[in-house]
Amino acid sequence: MRCLILLLTALPALAQYDLVIANGRAMDPETGLDAVRNIGVSGGKIKAISTKPLKGRDTIDAKGLVVAPGFIDLHSHGQDDENYRYKARDGVTTALEMEVGVWPVDPWYKAREGKALINFGATSGHIPARMAAMKDTGTFLPRDNSVNRSSTAVEEREILAHVREGLDQGALGVGMGIAYFPKVTREEILGLFGLAGERKTPVYVHMRNPGPVEPGVVDSMQEVIADAASSGAPLHIVHITSMAFRQTELALGMVDGARRRNLDVTTECYPYTAGMTQLESAIFDKGWQERIGVNYGDLQWVATGERLTEATFQKYRAQGGPVVIHSIPEEMVKMALTHPGVMVASDGWLVDGKGHPRAAGTYSRVLGRYVRDQNALPLMEALRRMTLLPAQRLGVASKGRLKVGADADITVFDPAKVADQATYDNPSKYAEGIPYVVVNGVAVVSGGQLRTGVFPGRGVRR
Ligand SMILES: [Zn+2]
Structure with a gap:
């Protein structure tokens, strides 16, 4: 019996949490917290936000990085x-x-x-x-x-x-x-x-x-x-x-x-x-130039990247598809x-x-x-x-906050490097400088790479 008690009390010292995000600059807009903290996550929830070191089964070293909701x-x-x-x-x-x-x-x-x-x-x-x-x-x-x-x-x-x-x-x-x-x-x-x-x-x-x-x-x-x-x-x-x-x-x-x-x-x-919508939609019914304050050349056909003319506008509108509007x-x-x-x-x-x-x-x-x-x-x-x-x-009180009890949806980024890469000509480029993203306690981005085969996302309902 005594041994069992000893064993049980010793266990938390080994791994208190499923995941620890250590030494990051924790920022929470609700409380104004902006300081180095260790975050302990278990069961998909934030369980601890501490100045003391925490032990996790997995650990993310967030030194020099911002840890945000x-x-x-x-x-x-x-x-x-x-x-x-x-x-x-x-x-x-x-x-x-x-x-x-x-x-x-x-x-x-x-x-x-x-x-x-x-x-x-x-x-x-x-x-x-x-x-x-x-x-x-x-x-x-x-x-x-x-x-x-x-x-x-x-x-x-x-x-x-x-x-x-x-x-x-x-x-x-x-x-x-x-x-x-x-x-x-x-x-x-x-x-x-x-x-x-x-x-x-x-x-x-x-x-x-x-x-x-x-x-x-x-x-x-x-x-x-x-x-x-x-x-x-x-x-x-x-x-x-x-x-x-x-x-x-x-x-x-x-x-x-x-x-x-x-x-x-x-x-x-x-x-x-620029915005984007479907060229066949009512947005481009008669009078669109006056309503939006743009002309054919301000429209960019997404499929090819080309700017439109009156002729290509008519052709693609009949066909249907997304168009970028530089407006x-x-x-x-x-x-x-x-x-x-x-x-x-x-x-x-x-x-x-x-x-x-x-x-x-x-x-x-x-x-x-x-x-x-x-x-x-x-x-x-x-x-x-x-x-x-x-x-x-x-x-939703359990999201958008870095606080104990909140869902462990956490984004870790490098404020010196974070940058968008996607452009109008090449929109399918991943952002850079966001090495870790955690959804309900599970890392979906780790070391700057997407993890495959994990599906921690949940439906948010009223
Ligand atoms: Zn809209």
Whole structure:
């Protein structure tokens, strides 16, 4: 008996934790912790944050490196193995499809449980729900039946029922892309806000119109802010810079004003001067040059990398596919990235390595280009926009924080080396300077390399 007690008391000294991240500069935006600490992880949770040495079955030596909560991307369209690999190498431990959302919701989560490198989740999407109810032939974005007309009363009820069903199945809010439905009524949109308001869950919205020409970004913000005010639904406006362009300051002022009147309104941006969407979508219906403030030569066809002309625009629009839109002034990117409360979110997706560099480089680009090289914002402030603020928007207390009891989603990076590598011409290049990424206690990036055959990602549900 005595021997057994001795043995039991001796065991913890050998390996107290599954994993220890030792000697790193631990940074936590919630508490302001910025000091060398040892982090002990067991059972997928952070169990200790200590100045004393800890013993782990596995140890990561993080000397000289920053240890931060794993980055949370609220706007990640790429929801497959390929995209999760690029997200992980960019320091993202949770990638969520909140704008377009998904429908039906349950099968989407089931298809990923136990098979995902990083954590995943989605809103109940108005876009897929409306495409289903109106029998649109589009896949990711609408193409015909839901674009060309308003919904009937019967269809509108069915759309609302679809979105409600998705919320019942644990979706993280209501996703909306009003711009993709030029004929959707303001009443239909208000009805969805009403549903979100009843459930006290946020609406994540790509607004009706961008740009300075009315109806443009100001009208669009008036619509969603008024709907949020009257319904009580929390509101998250996606990619503010690619809606507001040169009016980013005005748009951010409207968000701030709404917040000062105690409305729950937030926004996000990506650190790039170009957006991307499908060329066949309603975004490029008649008048797009005036709405977006660009011309053919500002469009870059993703499949070939070529800039478009009127002729190639017509040809590729008939064919369909993603197009990069060089439309956002650099000053506006910097203004949004440094404006109080604005989150970082990628809006990225890659298909067979093709797409926009933001899918692979958003987070490393903010940390490298804007924090280190340009000194545009302090490191802790950048981390807040990638971790704590998105977690608060989700209402998830166990993520976005480096604290005892939190999920062990942890990103370890070298502040002197972290940098995006992906470009418009070569978007499928992994970020550099992020040697360790831990998801639910399991390293998915180790020594700067992806680990294969590990699937610690879990579905984030409401
Ligand atoms: Zn969008």
